[in-house]
Every structure is written in structure tokens, then in C-alpha cells.
Amino acid sequence: MKTLVDWLAHRLWPFVVCLLLYVGFIGPELISASSTMAVLAGLLIPALLVAWGIVLLRRGFTHKE
Incomplete structure (x- = not known):
């Protein structure tokens, strides 16, 4: 599992x-949902995407060939 997470954390696509x-699809539905858990998930997912983006940016700026 760690290798899959590591692989995903360092790939842009x-x-x-x-x-x-x-x-395009998931965010608008979750944010406007009537369920509290769906709204919380809709807010948690972008936080995870931001963390993933930070990992990619950090790797991009510090990567040496």
C-alpha cells in the first residue's frame, strides 16, 4: 500500500x-448535498487535493536529475 501511495504522490496525471x-462532477454535488456527512466529505476532499498538490510542488522544486 505504501508503494501505491508513494507512486501516486509523485505523479502529476x-x-x-x-x-x-x-x-467537474463530485464537488458541486457534495457541497450542495442535504447530508452533513456529504458536505463534510466535499470539504475534506479539496483539503486532500491541496496536500497532494503541495507534495507535487515541493518535489518539483527540489527534484534534481
Whole structure:
């Protein structure tokens, strides 16, 4: 499991796909849901995406060939 998470954390395309899915389909439905848990999930997912983006940016700025 750690290798899958590590692999995903350092690849740009899965991040872009997840971001587009959230912005296009999942996010608007969750944020406007009547369930409190759905709204909380709709707010938690962007927090995770921001953390993932920070990992990618940090790696991009510190990566040495």
C-alpha cells in the first residue's frame, strides 16, 4: 500500500484527473448535498487535493536529475 501511495504522490496525471473529477462532477454535488456527512466529505476532499498538490510542488522544486 505504501508503494501505491508513494507512486501516486509523485505523479502529476493522477492528481490532474482527480482534480478535474472533483471540480467537474463530485464537488458541486457534495457541497450542495442535504447530508452533513456529504458536505463534510466535499470539504475534506479539496483539503486532500491541496496536500497532494503541495507534495507535487515541493518535489518539483527540489527534484534534481
